[in-house]
Structure formats: structure tokens, C-alpha cells
Amino acid sequence: MTYKVKLEAFEGPLDLLLHLINRLEIDIYDIPMAELTNQYIEHLHAMRVLKLDELSEYLVLAATLLEIKSKMLLPVHEGEALDESSDFEMEEDPRDELVARLIEYKKYKEAAITLKESAEERSVHFTKLPGDLSQYGELVAPETEDKLNVFDLIGAFQKMLERKKLRAPLTANIMRSEISVSEKMDHIMIILERQGGSCDFDSLFESGDIEGLVVTFLSLLELMKRSDIVVLQDNNFGKMTVTTGMEESYGNN
Amino acid sequence: METIDDRIIGMLESFLFIAGDDGLTLKNISTLLQTDEESAVIIAEQLRLNYENRSCAGITLRLYGGSYRLVTKAEYADDILRMLENPTRNPITQASLEVLAIIAYKQPVTRVEIDDLRGVKSDGPIQTLVAKGFIMEKGRLESSGRPILYGTTELFLDKFGLESIDMLPPLVDSDEEPFGDTDLFMSKFQEAFEMTDEGGNND
Amino acid sequence: METIDDRIIGMLESFLFIAGDDGLTLKNISTLLQTDEESAVIIAEQLRLNYENRSCAGITLRLYGGSYRLVTKAEYADDILRMLENPTRNPITQASLEVLAIIAYKQPVTRVEIDDLRGVKSDGPIQTLVAKGFIMEKGRLESSGRPILYGTTELFLDKFGLESIDMLPPLVDSDEEPFGDTDLFMSKFQEAFEMTDEGGNND
Numbered sequence: 001m002t003y004k005v006k007l008e009a010f011e012g013p014l015d016l017l018l019h020l021i022n023r024l025e026i027d028i029y030d031i032p033m034a035e036l037t038n039q040y041i042e043h044l045h046a047m048r049v050l051k052l053d054e055l056s057e058y059l060v061l062a063a064t065l066l067e068i069k070s071k072m073l074l075p076v077h078e079g080e081a082l083d084e085s086s087d088f089e090m091e092e093d094p095r096d097e098l099v100a101r102l103i104e105y106k107k108y109k110e111a112a113i114t115l116k117e118s119a120e121e122r123s124v125h126f127t128k129l130p131g132d133l134s135q136y137g138e139l140v141a142p143e144t145e146d147k148l149n150v151f152d153l154i155g156a157f158q159k160m161l162e163r164k165k166l167r168a169p170l171t172a173n174i175m176r177s178e179i180s181v182s183e184k185m186d187h188i189m190i191i192l193e194r195q196g197g198s199c200d201f202d203s204l205f206e207s208g209d210i211e212g213l214v215v216t217f218l219s220l221l222e223l224m225k226r227s228d229i230v231v232l233q234d235n236n237f238g239k240m241t242v243t244t245g246m247e248e249s250y251g252n253n
Numbered sequence: 254m255e256t257i258d259d260r261i262i263g264m265l266e267s268f269l270f271i272a273g274d275d276g277l278t279l280k281n282i283s284t285l286l287q288t289d290e291e292s293a294v295i296i297a298e299q300l301r302l303n304y305e306n307r308s309c310a311g312i313t314l315r316l317y318g319g320s321y322r323l324v325t326k327a328e329y330a331d332d333i334l335r336m337l338e339n340p341t342r343n344p345i346t347q348a349s350l351e352v353l354a355i356i357a358y359k360q361p362v363t364r365v366e367i368d369d370l371r372g373v374k375s376d377g378p379i380q381t382l383v384a385k386g387f388i389m390e391k392g393r394l395e396s397s398g399r400p401i402l403y404g405t406t407e408l409f410l411d412k413f414g415l416e417s418i419d420m421l422p423p424l425v426d427s428d429e430e431p432f433g434d435t436d437l438f439m440s441k442f443q444e445a446f447e448m449t450d451e452g453g454n455n456d
Numbered sequence: 457m458e459t460i461d462d463r464i465i466g467m468l469e470s471f472l473f474i475a476g477d478d479g480l481t482l483k484n485i486s487t488l489l490q491t492d493e494e495s496a497v498i499i500a501e502q503l504r505l506n507y508e509n510r511s512c513a514g515i516t517l518r519l520y521g522g523s524y525r526l527v528t529k530a531e532y533a534d535d536i537l538r539m540l541e542n543p544t545r546n547p548i549t550q551a552s553l554e555v556l557a558i559i560a561y562k563q564p565v566t567r568v569e570i571d572d573l574r575g576v577k578s579d580g581p582i583q584t585l586v587a588k589g590f591i592m593e594k595g596r597l598e599s600s601g602r603p604i605l606y607g608t609t610e611l612f613l614d615k616f617g618l619e620s621i622d623m624l625p626p627l628v629d630s631d632e633e634p635f636g637d638t639d640l641f642m643s644k645f646q647e648a649f650e651m652t653d654e655g656g657n658n659d
Contacts, residue, residue, distance in 0.1 A: 011348050012373030057373045105370060107424050111358060112350040114422055115413055119345075122414030124330035125315060127322050128476040130273035130550075131528075133540060148548065150616050150624060151389035153560060155408050156553035157627060158386035163274065164575050259512035264535050266514030267528035271536055273476065275550055284542050285535070303512065309462040311469030325470040332467055333474060336488055383625045 013061035014105045016043060021102075028102060031095055033069040040065055068094045129163055184219035189228065192244050201231060201240035257299050261286060265300055269314070269323045276320030276411075297321055318410030319417055345385075352378040353387060357409070358424055361391045361402035379403065387412070460502050464489060468503055472517070472526045479523030500524055548588075555581040556590055560612070561627050564594045564605035582606065590615070 010016045020039050021028055044058055071094040192199060204216055220242070223229040233240045268285050269277060277285070283293040297314065304313040304326075315324050325333060345353075352375050355367050367375045382388040391404035405418065415421060471488050472480060480488070486496040500517065507516035507529075518527050528536055548556070555578050558570050570578045585591045594607035608621065618624065 011351055012371050014372040061372060101372070105372065108354045108358065108370065109351060111354040111422075111424055112347070115354055115357070116345075116350055118415065119413045121327075122317070122412060124327040125313075125324035125414075126330070126333050126470075126474050127274040127324045128270075128473055130275050131271035132477050133271065133536070136537060136540060148616050149389070150618060151383070151386070151406065152553060153557040153616070154384065154389075154625060154627065155386040155406060156550060157557040157561070158408060159274070159550070160554045160557070160574055164573075260531075262512040263514035263529065264532055266512075267532040267536060268514070268539060270515050270526065270528055271539060281542065285538055309465040309469075309506065311466035311471075312473050323473070325473060326466065328463075329467055329470040332488075333470060336471070336474075380626060384627050 011109075013058045014102060015109070016040065016058065017061070018102060018106055018109070028099060031099065033065065033072050033095065037062075037065040037069045064098065068098060181215055181218050181222060184215050185223055185228075188216070188219055188223060188242075189244075192229065192242065198241055198243035201242050204242065257296055261288075261296055262300050262303065265296055266323075269300075269321060272322070274322060276317070276322035278320050282321065315414075316416045317414055318407040320407075320411070322411075346378070346381075348375075349378040349381050349385075353382055353405075353409070356382070356388050356403050357405050357418070357421055360404035360418075362404075363394055363400040363402055365400060367403075460499055464491075464499055465503050465506065468499055469526075472503075472524060475525070477525065479520070479525035481523050485524065549581070549584075551578075552581040552584050556585055556608075556612075559585070559591050559606050560608050560621070560624060563607040563621075565607075566597055566603040566605060568603060570606075 010019065017036070017040065020026075020036060020043070021031065024035065024039065026032060026036065041062060044055070044062055188204065191204070204220070205213055220229070220231070224231060228244065230243050231240055232243060265282065265286060268282070272281075279290050279293055279297075282297065283290045286293060286296065288296070297316075301314040304310045311325060311329055312323050313326050315322055351371060352367055355370055356362055359366065364375060364379060367379070379388070386406055387409040388403050389406050391402045393399040394402055409415075410417065468485065468489060471485070475484075482493050482496055482500075485500060486493045489496060489499065491499070500519075504517040507513045514528055514532055515526050516529050518525055554574060555570055558573055559565055562569070562573075567578060567582060570582070582591070588611075589609055590612040591606050592609050593604050595605045596602040597605055613619070613621065
């Protein structure tokens with residue numbers, strides 16, 4: 001039988017074994033060692049083109065599989081297997097330890113899936129930044145008598161990254177859809193008109209998020225290119241002034 | 254008690270609103286409302302019910318990691334994602350999830366125990382989980398090498414929507430029966446009567 | 457128009473909730489609700505009326521400086537001041553802890569860099585941390601204004617139980633798993649198996 005298998009990434013030899021057991025529809029409590037070992041080694045073979053050091057853990061398990069397989073081939077077992085009543089002695093089964101390991105691992109693998117679902121459920125609930133109470137007074141921080149925990153630092157840092165995500169979008173995303181360069185160009189010209197033909201370069205950049213500032217800057221460049229405005233600077237690092245291009249004295253190259 | 258004063262519910266809402274994602278513990282709430290914790294639970298539950306019963310409410314109350322937080326209702330998630338800059342959710346790899354599950358259920362636990370359970374080295378995932386603030390050192394094992402014992406953090410509980418570590422769903426085996434050794438034996442016993450061939454590939 | 461859909465009111469509440477102190481302009485609101493500004497005004501007004509008419513509401517809607525904001529009701533102002541005296545859990549405030557984390561990991565670092573990273577001014581927490589002796593001036597940056605460079609102190613190491621600053625657990629951005637190699641390995645591994653696989657013919 002030939003079929004295509006799309007394999008997910010394996011998390012280790014036990015994960016690979018579970019995958020094979022599942023795919024081959026093997027009963028985990030009665031693993032056909034020969035078949036499973038062959039399949040496992042076939043997979044290892046394909047993996048061998050990859051990094052060897054990452055394979056070492058897989059190889060250790062391969063050795064275990066082979067050992068179990070050979071133990072099961074011992075004639076004592078075959079003889080007993082013919083006799084139904086001797087099944088009570090299956091606690092001696094060389095596969096027991098492996099089965100126990102697989103089952104234990106599987107439990108946590110499934111718990112991981114549950115955790116992931118739980119995290120997904122949680123992720124549809126958004127919360128807000130704490131309100132700013134600084135205008136009412138200092139937050140009182142009690143004296144730090146005990147040892148503090150480094151992991152609190154990490155927690156604080158991660159929380160801050162989360163908060164930044166909440167803070168950024170509300171300004172940025174909305175702005176982007178709203179203000180185009182051409183709109184901003186009109187806006188700048190209106191400001192210039194109101195202020196009698198000139199204004200501080202900096203004043204155009206006083207508010208807005210990064211997107212907004214970039215749009216403002218692009219608009220200025222475009223206006224300069226069209227010679228609608230001229231940007232003047234008295235000396236290096238001096239204040240820059242934006243004026244409407246009316247003032248002929250500076251020309252408009 | 255039968256009728257909770259409207260004003261105290263409003264007060265709790267205002268506190269929770271200010272606290273935002275810091276949330277408030279039951280202790281915080283009872284201190285702030287100047288009441289005992291038992292009453293605080295009842296008031297919080299009434300606030301939650303108010304939100305749930307009001308279809309025009311965009312927010313509701315949740316308890317994560319021991320802290321009550323106001324959060325937006327799930328039904329608006331897509332609308333909110335629309336306005337978020339970078340709606341990609343924090344990806345966590347399968348390996349990290351496995352390690353996290355082991356730590357959550359077996360804590361405190363050493364790296365070696367985790368490695369043994371998974372059959373692979375778990376240094377990488379552990380490092381990631383520490384950096385994400387989901388796990389932390391909970392002391393050292395008093396044995397040779399004094400290995401670090403790991404446990405989960407409150408941030409883990411928050412991000413995974415758990416009220417407390419006791420609220421983790423019980424570990425289950427994929428088969429319906431949560432079986433011990435006896436059951437393992439019994440199922441083997443049964444199988445032995447059903448079929449004896451090693452191949453088992455009868456499809 | 458006569459009867460406003462409950463859902464859109466809830467949606468507006470959820471948006472305003474997340475916007476917090478920043479608030480939303482009418483234009484923002486109409487964009488987000490995908491409606492015109494006239495309707496947005498009506499929806500916002502309905503939300504405001506809901507808050508005002510509900511005596512158990514702790515928050516309400518206000519229009520300040522062109523932005524709609526959810527705010528706590530005036531009647532709870534005195535109660536909220538209690539929150540200043542009853543800080544939650546940590547013996548050090550969340551804000552200070554954030555600033556301390558940034559300084560610990562990124563030192564030497566200027567106030568402006570810290571502000572940028574947090575997205576809020578950090579003068580207060582920095583002052584507190586200097587006063588507590590956790591951080592100190594470690595020189596000046598040779599650029600315009602010669603801003604102060606901050607770093608952590610011995611006391612910081614002592615209080616946080618660190619032998620040296622190198623003993624801080626590694627930190628990664630939450631978005632990236634630090635183990636590119638593993639992923640590369642896995643993707644190669646997957647590639648290797650994307651091909652046709654001979655299975656089940658080995659008895």
C-alpha cells in the first residue's frame with residue numbers, strides 16, 4: 001500500500017512512535033514490535049541526512065526498540081503465546097516499560113493541546129491598560145523588605161510588551177486608513193495659509209504616531225518637489241521654517 | 254445580601270476599570286470595598302452576571318490567575334482584531350507547549366524529569382518559557398547538583414485563561430477509562446482472548 | 457436609527473474600553489463601526505445614556521478634547537483615591553518593575569530609550585528606583601543633551617538574589633522562538649517526509 005503522509009513536526013522519539021502507532025492503527029497495549037521497529041528505523045533512515053546530534057535521542061530509542069523486539073523473539077515467549085492460560089504472565093512483557101512511557105508522554109501531549117485551546121479561548125478577551133492615576137498622586141510602593149524575584153522582572157517585561165501591542169494599534173491603524181499623502185498635503189497647505197504663509201518645521205511633527213509622521217514627511221517632500229513650499233534653514237542644526245513658495249527671494253529650483 | 258447595593262457594584266466596576274490588565278485580587282477588592290472577601294465574591298459575581306445578561310455590554314468580568322479583570326466579550330474579538338496593528342497571536346511552539354504542560358501538572362519539576370518524560374532535551378523550550386514569563390524557578394532540589402525546580406507563574410494562568418493552578422483540567426488518558434495498572438492488565442487480558450496475532454494489521 | 461442595535465453599542469463599548477485613556481475620536485469611531493459620523497454620534501449618545509441611567513454603572517462616557525473616553529463616574533472619585541493607598545500585590549509597583557527590567561537587561565540605557573520602549577513617560581518610576589537604590593547614573597551619553605545613562609546597582613543584585621548581572625535569565629522577544637536551528641531541522645525533516653511514503657508492507 002502506498003500513500004502520502006503529511007507529517008507534522010515531531011517533538012522527539014516518543015512523539016514519532018506515537019505518530020506511527022496512530023498511523024498504523026496499532027493497539028498501544030499490544031504493539032507489533034517488528035512492524036513498529038521497521039517503520040521507526042525507516043523514518044530514522046530518512047532523518048539521517050539531517051544533523052546527527054539531533055538524531056542521538058532518536059537512536060537511543062531505536063536501540064531500545066530493537067532490544068525489545070529481540071527479547072520478544074526468544075522461544076520461551078513464543079511457546080507461551082500458544083497457551084491462552086499463560087497470558088496472566090504478560091506482566092513480564094518486555095514492552096511494558098515502553099508502553100508505560102508512551103502512555104505517560106501521551107497524557108502530557110494531550111494536556112498541551114488542551115492548554116493551547118484554553119489559551120486560544122483566553123485570547124479573544126482583550127483588556128485595557130491600567131488607568132493613569134498619576135495626576136491624583138504618587139502610587140505608594142511599600143518598602144521592599146524581602147528578597148525580590150528576578151522572574152518578576154521578566155513577567156513585568158513581558159506584560160509591557162503586551163501592553164505596547166494594545167497601545168500602538170489604536171492610533172496607528174486608524175490613522176493609516178484615514179490620512180493619505182494627498183490629504184496631508186492639503187492639510188499642510190491649510191495650516192500654512194492660516195499661519196500667514198509660514199510655520200515651524202517641527203510644529204508639523206508635534207503629534208501623531210510613526211505612520212502619521214511618515215505621511216507628514218512624505219507630504220512635505222512632495223510639496224517641495226512641486227515647489228508649493230520651501231523649507232528654510234538659517235544655519236546647520238538651526239530651526240527650519242516651512243513657507244509657501246511665494247517668496248521669490250529663495251527661488252524654487 | 255439579597256439585593257446588593259447598586260452603588261457598591263458601580264464602585265467595583267470603577268476600580269476594575271482603573272486596574273485594567275493588572276486586575277484586582279479578591280483581597281484587593283475586599284480591601285477597596287471595605288468589606289469581607291465573602292461579600293466581595295458575591296458582589297463580583299453580581300457584576301459579572303450584569304454584564305452577561307446585558308446584550309449591549311461590550312465587556313465582562315473574568316477571573317484569571319487569581320485576579321479579576323474586565324475584558325471585552327468574546328463576540329467582539331474579530332472586530333477588535335481588525336483594529337489591532339499586528340493581529341498575529343503570540344505563537345508558542347508545540348515543544349514549548351509540551352514542556353509547559355509537564356511543568357504545569359508536575360510542578361515543581363526538574364529539567365531532567367521533563368527530558369525523561371519527553372524523551373528529548375528540553376533546554377530550548379525551558380529557556381523560551383522562562384523568557385516568556387510563563388515559568389520560573391521555584392527553588393532547588395536538595396540532591397547532587399541542586400537542580401532547578403520549575404513551576405508556572407501567574408502570567409501563565411492569565412494567558413492560558415485559568416483561574417488558578419487547581420483549575421487545570423485533570424490529565425486524561427485518551428481512552429475513556431482513566432486506568433491504572435489494573436486496567437492496563439485487564440485490557441491486555443481481554444485482548445488476549447480476542448486476538449493473539451502480533452501483526453494486528455487487520456484492515 | 458430609532459432602535460439602535462444592542463450589538464453595535466456593545467462593540468463601541470469594547471473599542472472604547474481598549475482605547476482606555478487615549479480615547480477615540482468621532483472619526484475613529486465611525487471608521488471602526490463602519491458607519492457614518494452622524495450615526496456614530498447617536499450610538500455614542502445611546503451608550504452614554506445607558507451608563508447614566510444605570511445606577512450600578514461605575515463608568516460613563518465623556519467627550520473631552522475631541523475624544524470619547526470611558527471614565528469612572530465622578531461619584532467614585534474619592535473611592536478611587538483609595539487605590540493609591542492600596543497598591544496591589546507587589547512590594548514594588550508594576551511601573552517600577554517594568555522600568556527596572558528594562559534597565560537591568562538593556563543597561564546602560566537613557567530615560568528616552570526607556571520611555572520609547574514603554575510608550576509612556578518613566579520619570580516617576582526612575583526617581584523611585586534611584587531612591588530605592590536599585591539603579592544609578594552610570595555616565596552620560598555623548599550626544600546632544602548628554603542624557604544620563606542608567607544601570608543597576610549592587611543592591612539590586614542583592615535584593616534580587618543575583619550573583620552577578622550575567623546571571624539574569626535570558627530574555628527574548630515574545631514573538632520569536634530563539635531556536636532557529638530546531639525549526640530549520642523540523643522543516644527539513646518535514647520536507648524529507650513530504651515525499652511518498654511506503655507504509656504497511658513490512659510484515
